Amino acid sequence: MLLSMTGYGEAHQTEGGLTVVAEVRAVNSRHFKLSVRAGERYSALEPRIEAVVRETIRRGTVQVSVRVTRLKAAEDYAINVTALSSYRDQLEKLHDRWHVPENVTVESLLMLPGVVDEQTTQPVDADADWPVIEAALRAAVAQVDQMRRDEGQAMEDDLRANCQAIAQELKAIESQAPKVAESYRDRLLERVNKLMAEFNVTVDAADIVREVSLFADRCDISEEVVRLASHLDQFGSIMGSPPDPDGNKSAGRKLEFLTQEMFRETNTIGSKANDVEIARGVIEIKTTIERLREMIQNVE
Missing domain, CATH: 3.30.230.70 (GHMP Kinase, N-terminal domain)
Structure with missing residues (x-):
């Protein structure tokens, strides 16, 4: 977790x-x-x-x-008799001069500033x-x-959902990849046939096959797809592993490394695959990987 x-x-x-x-x-x-x-x-x-x-x-x-x-404790406090006497004298003067009712209690006198002193604090x-x-x-x-555990579980659920989205896009790319060479072959044959009709030239079929094979090699993304799928599996395994009791292995750092590798493989797929549908899938995967990167910044 x-x-x-x-x-x-x-x-x-x-x-x-x-x-x-x-x-x-x-x-x-x-x-x-x-x-x-x-x-x-x-x-x-x-x-x-x-x-x-x-x-x-x-x-x-x-x-x-x-x-x-x-x-x-009680011994931590002392009554300042001098201050108390001063207050008492002033109250008596008020009573004698203004006939203020003398209903002052001891408790109210003790609440007056300076009447109770706190002794020096013990070490x-x-x-x-x-x-x-x-x-x-x-x-x-x-x-x-x-x-941290509660939030970590919520983050894990979100991360798994995003990994699932990447896996779905990767499957779509994998199924589209073989069609790229086929589409190139069809376009090449169409151009060759057009040239042959216009200029009355012949083209060896072996040359066409060789050109299509070279194009297919340049556009082959099977290794990148396999590695990206492997990174997704490792990502899920790390999330499912219990926290390291010794604290020597950071899940967050591992996940951060994997997202870097996933982004690199996705970039390679995008640069090699000359196809609109694959390019769209690459953009979706890169966007989702960015979301993964942001979330794992808060993973221990």
């Missing part, structure tokens, strides 16, 4: 007062390229993050974002936080992988 290089995943993981949000985006690219945004405190984990991503994604541009939020232990980060990251990567 084929894998797309496009996917998105986002996962949340909460454990031990730690909440992690991992976001993974993947788009198509000729090579593997990874960018990680985890903050300076977790920069040491980037090699581990890359290792997890590479287990599943082996080609394309991948962006990973890791956001970590830690639940604060982050990236190694201790890694299991939670890894769990969120793997869940996000799994979502990306599922999206």
